[in-house]
Amino acid sequence: MTTTRVLVTGFEPFAGATSNPSGDLARLVARHSATYEELGIDVRGVVxxxxxxxxxxxxxxxVAEHSPDVVVALGLAEGRDAITPERVAINLDDARIPDNDGAQPIDVAIEMGGPAARFTGLPVKTMVAAIREAGVPASVSLSAGSFVCNHVAYVLGGIAERHPGLRAGFVHVPATPDLVPPGASTPTLRLDELERGIRVAIITAATTTHDARAAEGSIH
Incomplete structure (x- = not known):
């Protein structure tokens, strides 16, 4: 059986938080080796x-170290109520808050002369359907924002362009309950729910090369 190598990335905590579910997930999903091995999938996680x-x-x-066939990059989107595979990343850094180095670029191109946007190489509509089937809320997103998540999504698209055959894209996850103050109305999903959904997303991304034709667009 041919092995499909999948790299999953997440992020460290930021903005004063003590955790980041995207980084936690990158570590957790790589531990389910038996599940993936049965399907010929090898998963590695990086924060x-x-x-x-x-x-x-x-x-x-x-990417250089693991030579993946598929990259699923994860990031945190507080305020969202579902796992949201991103369809597009834009060539723009416009940071509302500083990053963990204190940098706050405003209206800066990620890649001078690069395309205005790069689209995902993952079957996002098929992934959304599979995540929902697993009992976890999911929807396609048309904006990865303009902070470090979008930066990584855009750069990842460029890496895929330089590595023929590499399929790559970005997925945002909601906050977990530990990130939300008591009484706040911010929607959350438990880490075990997110893990279940992301494992399904990984398997779908690794085993599906063509996306479904389904209405997952946005009116506004």
């Missing part, structure tokens, strides 16, 4: 820094 300067470099090193 990236929440810095504009460091995240892309760490991502490049991880």
């Amino acid at each position: 990236l820094p929440v810095t504009f300067a460091g995240a892309a470099a760490a991502l490049e090193r991880a």
Whole structure:
């Protein structure tokens, strides 16, 4: 059986938080080796820094080290109520808050002369359907924001362009309950729910090369 190598990345905590579910997930999902081995999938997890300067470099090193066939990059989107595979990343850093190095680029191109946007190489609609089937809320997102998550998603698209055959994309996850103050109305999902959904997303991304034709767009 041919093995499909999958690299999963997440982020360290930022903005004063003590945890980041995307980084926790990158560590957790790589532990289910038996589940993946049955399907011919080898999963490796890496945690990236929440810095504009460091995240892309760490991502490049991880791809060089693990030589993946598929990359599923994860990030935190507080306020969302579902796992949201991103369809597009834009060539723009516009940071509302500083990164973990204190950098706060405003209206800066990620790649001078690069395309205005890069689209995902993952079957995001099929992934969403599979995550929902597993009992976890999911939807396609058309905006990865303009912070370090979008930066990594855009850079990842460029890496995929330079590595023919590499399929890669970004997925945002909601906050976990530990990140939300008592009484706050911010939606959350438990880490075990997120883990179940992301494991399904990984398997779907590794075993599916063509996306479903389904209505998952946005009116606004």
